[in-house]
Amino acid sequence: MDNTQKIKQFIVDEFMPDVAVDELDSDFDLLTGGVVDSLGLLQVVAWLETEFDVAVDESELGPESFRTVAAINDYIENAKGSTANA
């Protein structure tokens, strides 16, 4: 299932409430754009863990995995996949 829309909704609600969800492109660089900083990243991770029931390994908490909405979506897909295989 594609969670892109859900992720966009969360990012917009949390960090850019003046922006329409459709305006946020999946490949917009959230870090360079200053939308999500290192503290914001913790918020994103906490949300991912409760919303998608995935455990985020702290060693994987590199900013690269969360740079764009598309990257976050990939991360969820992979995390769910590995949980299913375990």
Next chain:
Amino acid sequence: MITASLPDRFSDLFATQSDVAALVWQGERLSYGELGELVARFDRALSGLDLPSDRPVGIRAKKSPQAIALIISCLRAGHAFLLPSVELAPETLDQLFAQADVSLVVSPQESGALASYEPPRSGEVHWPPPAPEDVSFMLTTSGSTGLPKIVPLETQAIDRFTDWAAGQFEITPGKAVLNYAPLNFDLCLLDIWCTLKHGATVVLVDQDRATNGAYLADLIAGNGVAVVQAVPMLFRLLIDEAKAGGRTFPEVEFAMTTGDKIPSTTLKELPGILPNARFFNIYGCTETNDSLVAELDLSDGPPANVPIGQPIPGVIARIEDADGNPVEGEGQGELIVWTPFQTKGYLKAELNEGKLVSVDEGDGPRPYFRTGDIVQRAPDGTISIIGRADFYVKVRGVRVSTQVVEQAIQEHPDVIECAVVAAPDPLAGARLHACVRKGPDSKLNSLVLRKHCSERLARTEMPSTVEIVTAPLPKTSTGKVDRNRIGPHQKGAEASG
């Protein structure tokens, strides 16, 4: 070269130059002889007041020949005097007079008589203050917050300054020099006091007509003014007036801008109206007087960033990085200066803390003033201002200038005004918050603005929160954005279009 001190110069000038114009005021010329007669009247009025010699006097006066004569009278009698802005609220004036422990506040009357009153005493400062000797002028800083600070200046410091200025700008007997600044401004040490010391003519701008371009143009052209020192606004007014009337001012030899950054649009048009002038940008403050000067070559248009130039001979300009280490050669940091014209310190000694620092450059310790300006020194030694130290904040350990962030935001065409402040953050120390006012029909939102900024700013310079509004930002009484009233108190931002 004049070797006599300012207070001692006048007897000679009144006698030997009695027919030369000393002042031009409201269409009248007052010769040195006539000025001497006016001074003599104030000499008598002052001696009639039996002023104690060990305490200063307060002078409450707008610019006029009478006010200038009264100051000369105080100088000659050896009275230190506090000359604050008459625009200040009466309570503020009394606080200043009390702090300086003045015995009496005097105001000159047209007749040559004096009105006077005894101000309250505060006991904050006991006259004479410990450090300065031979104080004459006491000026005040133009501090935007709190009580202005009192800056006592020694006669010798003023003598060194007025002799430098006369040589630099060729102020000699017979030259006409415009005085645009109000009487209490440090700029008058050049326009009025250097001019009179050197037997030249001061053309006084009436404060009530200081924004009237036609009046200013007539004053300059009608009196053959050769030297003009003023804030950038005067030059803008002259340009607008000159364009409307198709006139130029060929008699002006020296044009000096000071006090504020001059817009390049103004600089671009200056050579057109002042065809025979040399142009200078002067940098200084009340505490140090003029410290750096740049001669501007405008023949190929204005420079992209107008420099403040090089230290005046005798001035030491030091640049310190964030850790207080000197920056040698090319580089940037806070400008710290020592000048031969500077005060020994504020009248209230505790105010010197953090502002006046002792630095030893190898020839013994000297008191330097922290200017609070962050500057860049080019390989050839030319110094330019890049921002105020007050605007530097630490975000996650990195020094960031909120001014740089504001400039980047301001470059977006939909932005009318903006302010960037550091909001305290328990984890990061500080985070940047931007409040941005957009045009009424603009579709600007935080995402568009972030895309715009990410092309211009480093990651650490990106605001954490962006608030977009359509109402004007809160302003201070002087019309500047009041950053104390801006902060991330409202979560999120206003919905846009």
